[in-house]
Amino acid sequence: MNRHITLQTPHGSLHGQLECPGTPRGLLLIVRSHHTEADISIAANCFDSGYATFTMELLTAQEMQFVDATQNVPRLTTRLIDILDLIRSDGDMQTLTLAIFTSGDVAPAAIRATAQRDTQVKALVCHGGLIDRAGAQALDLLVAPLLMLFDIDDSFGQTACQRADSHLLGMHEMYLLAPGEDLAQHLTMWLSRHLEH
Secondary structure, X not given: OEEEXXXXXXXXXXXXXXXXXXXXXXXXXXXXXXXXXXXXXXHHHHHHOOOEEEEEEOOOOOHHHOOOHXXXXXXXXXXXXXXXXXXXXXXXXXXXXXXXXXXXXXHHHHHHHHHHOOOOEEEEEEEOOOHHHHOHHHHHHOOOOEEEEEEOOOHHHHHHHHHHHHHOOOOEEEEEEOOOOOHHHHHHXXXXXXXXX
């Protein structure tokens, strides 16, 4: 099954794509400010591993024209909560065990939203990003197992993760990706550990 999904916001439309195999092992929500070729590859890899994938934008086309739009953690968090509400009311997704994958500037918002929806989101994977910008309260409240993947040369992200570490009371791991290493393998391993128990 393949569906295009549109979410209306006061600032314009957000667009996403749901791909669901016959008997999914769970649902992976892939969120970014705007999507890249890497997301297509990650979604295809997870789909081939038996997971439904819901790839969704967090910024409208108009908002993407502003260079600082990805830095607005409260707005991105609100958008992500709206998407989680959509999933809870969607007949194709509402019964599936849910994980989130994101990267870069969206990581702090993903942590905030996951902390607020601790019964809905069962696992979180972030590729890069300054996760300490989520704030101590959200980091303290995060229950879902967190996997942080960093490119080996991403010293800013690694330092932010170290600053956040004392607030992360739940299960969390950090892994450094070697140049050219496929992060999808680590993502699907995390999903199999935490979505299917």
